[in-house]
Amino acid sequence: MKSYYKQYNFVLETLAPLHIGCGEVHTQKEYLYEDNTFYFPNIELLYKKIGQENLNNQRKFENFLLKNINNNVTKSRLIDFLNDNRIKDRNFGGYRIKEHGFESEQSGKLNEVRKFVRDPYGNPYIPGSSLKGAIRTVLVNEYFRDEKNILWGARKSQKFNDIFHEIYVSDSEPLKNENLVLVQKWDYSPIKNEAKPLPVFRESLKPLVAVHFKVQTNTKEADELFCLLKELSKKFFDRYKKKLLSKVPEKYYQKNIYFPLYLGAGSGIWTKTNIDKVDLSRFNRGKLKMKREGTLKLTKYRQVRYKYKGKVETLIRNNENFYEMGKANFFYKEI
Numbered sequence: 001m002k003s004y005y006k007q008y009n010f011v012l013e014t015l016a017p018l019h020i021g022c023g024e025v026h027t028q029k030e031y032l033y034e035d036n037t038f039y040f041p042n043i044e045l046l047y048k049k050i051g052q053e054n055l056n057n058q059r060k061f062e063n064f065l066l067k068n069i070n071n072n073v074t075k076s077r078l079i080d081f082l083n084d085n086r087i088k089d090r091n092f093g094g095y096r097i098k099e100h101g102f103e104s105e106q107s108g109k110l111n112e113v114r115k116f117v118r119d120p121y122g123n124p125y126i127p128g129s130s131l132k133g134a135i136r137t138v139l140v141n142e143y144f145r146d147e148k149n150i151l152w153g154a155r156k157s158q159k160f161n162d163i164f165h166e167i168y169v170s171d172s173e174p175l176k177n178e179n180l181v182l183v184q185k186w187d188y189s190p191i192k193n194e195a196k197p198l199p200v201f202r203e204s205l206k207p208l209v210a211v212h213f214k215v216q217t218n219t220k221e222a223d224e225l226f227c228l229l230k231e232l233s234k235k236f237f238d239r240y241k242k243k244l245l246s247k248v249p250e251k252y253y254q255k256n257i258y259f260p261l262y263l264g265a266g267s268g269i270w271t272k273t274n275i276d277k278v279d280l281s282r283f284n285r286g287k288l289k290m291k292r293e294g295t296l297k298l299t300k301y302r303q304v305r306y307k308y309k310g311k312v313e314t315l316i317r318n319n320e321n322f323y324e325m326g327k328a329n330f331f332y333k334e335i
Helices: 043-053 055-066 078-084 128-142 220-226 229-243
Strands: 006-014 021-026 032-034 037-040 095-098 113-116 167-169 180-189 194-205 210-217 259-262 296-300 305-308 311-314 322-324 327-334
Touching: 032 078, 043 055, 055 078, 095 180, 128 167, 128 229, 128 259, 167 220, 210 220, 229 259, 229 327
Parallel strands: 113 194
Antiparallel strands: 006 210, 006 327, 021 113, 032 037, 037 095, 167 210, 180 194, 180 296, 259 327, 296 322, 305 311
């Protein structure tokens, strides 16, 4: 019996900084800021080269890494160690990210930087599971919104029934370090009508990066569902707009170019859950208690222009350089 499958080239285009984390951070002892550039050296290579030049400096470096390990104090930055010990070499492997001017309120001064996920070869990429999760959010809110129990995954004493198991999403093609920027977390409160910066910094894909995936559907039912994604994504955006975006000034959320999708860390609860059925009691505890619909998750980056249908447009509609964190658009074509 001939098996059923269709394949698609799926292109995700970032419209704002987008962060997919790996759970790790760069501390201030693991990167340096110099000449308008953030340099993230290979610490093992740095340690080795320091030892080749001066064993005493190598011991100093060991003490530097261990000292004040749980807090940030004066002289705890890598640049301070290198300058204090007159180490001028800056060729320690790793990678560099150019400053864009909106990383923080104080140029070059960041705290820990949350790392972007990388493949075994050290290239940034987006796991297929991240894209699949974003697709699933759209389908849960629009296609399955009236169903009480969506049979996904294994159930005891029941036949395995998971339509998402029939939609395969590859990891993205490798990306480049040149695609990355550093951005800060900002929360816009509709209640206070103001945006507030938070001490959270992330490696993120910059706007207008095209990320390529392969999607394969293995049954006719799964293919029909996947092919509804474009229209359903627009409906989900309208639902999200009604829930939160309509509560903030229009200038703070971005227009769509193709079909909207949100993914990655920092895009906000409403982009990742069943909007009509979410249990808000989980988010109404302690100091982080959510008020009303919560806050719009923003970040800052320089103004970006693009040409669409012969007309020059800007990605944002405000003069404060605010972008919606994790906002992207997509399109796909059958192979």
